Amino acid sequence: MKPTFSIIIPTFNCLHLLRRAVNSVYSLSCPSHLYELIVIxxxxxxxxxxxxxxxxxxxxxxxSEPDSGLYEAWNKGLSVAVGDWILFLGSDDSLHHDALTQYCTFISNHPEYDYISAQVTLISPNGSQRIVGKPWVWKYFRHFMRTAHVASVHRRELFTRFGLFSMSYTACADYEFFLRIGPRLRAGFMPSVVASMATGGVSQSSLLPLLESRRMKIQLGVISPFRANIDFLYSATIWLLRRIRLNISL
Incomplete structure (x- = not known):
């Protein structure tokens, strides 16, 4: 039977984390024939x-073969995925047991959407937690990545229509993908927590995502260069203050 979801997990030399991510998939409350698990x-x-x-x-x-990083791994997973919906899960993330069950119900009630995001518990190195993830709204999204991309689901046809993840970016090609689609994206929001995610990766520990975001906004023309620079300065300030509050060295 064709699975409803394809869960793609990229990994590299983090077996102890991969086990937890895979076990969270094994613990899903929905029948196993509703999803396939792909590990790159x-x-x-x-x-x-x-x-x-x-x-x-x-x-x-x-x-298992060398690749250039996260987005090449995602693209490899997409090339073999057969599910109607694609879900990307980091090797240091874990799904809640009812995540797919909730998505199934939401999709049944809202068949018009091509992308559905939810909320994620973000766990910092010092053990503090916060809930992240807001609805996709183009007038805000073109300035900042507001959705929690971890454990959100994408209709597979999106990648047929708009292409794969760009290899020109190493830290936030997922943001570029959605900026490329722009206001044409039919997006829904499910206001519930579906996964847990550890901080400390490039997206939280470096200014690189902010620099790449500024570049892609200008290249795609979604906002003016002046506004892209304002967005960068604002995000960089928030990033710095958060690291100071959490006592993380620069």
Whole structure:
């Protein structure tokens, strides 16, 4: 039976985290025939391959080979995915047990959407937690990535119509993908927490995503260069203040 969801997990040399992410998929409350699990490994040497081999019966597809990073891994996953809806899960993230059940109900009630986001618990290195994720609204989204992309779902046809993730960006090609679609995106919002996500990756620990966001806004022409610079300064200030509050060194 064709699965409703394709869950794509990219990973590289983080077996202890990958186990938790995969176990969260195994613990989903919906029937297993409603989803497929795809793991794209960047050529790990920490035992990941042995783990994937031992779980081959439960993992629909996996590959282990060098890649250029997250977005090439996502694109590889998209090339083999057969589900109607695509969900990207980081190897350091975990789905809540009822995540897909909630999405199934929401999609049944709102068949008009092509992208549906929800909320995520963001867990910082010091153990503090906060809920992130707001509805997709173009007039705000063209300035800032407001949705929680972790564990959101995309109709597979979106990637047929608008292409794959750009390899020109290393930190926020997901944001560029949605900016590329622009106001044509038919997006819905489910106001419930569906996953947990650890901070500390490039998207939270570096200014690179903010620099890339400024560049893509200007290149795509979604806002003026002046406003793109204002957005950058505002986001950089918030980033700096948050790191000071959490006592994280620069």
């Amino acid at each position: 490994d960047g050529g790990s040497c920490d035992g990941t391959i042995d783990y994937l081999i031992s779980n081959s019966e439960s993992i629909s597809y996996w590959v």
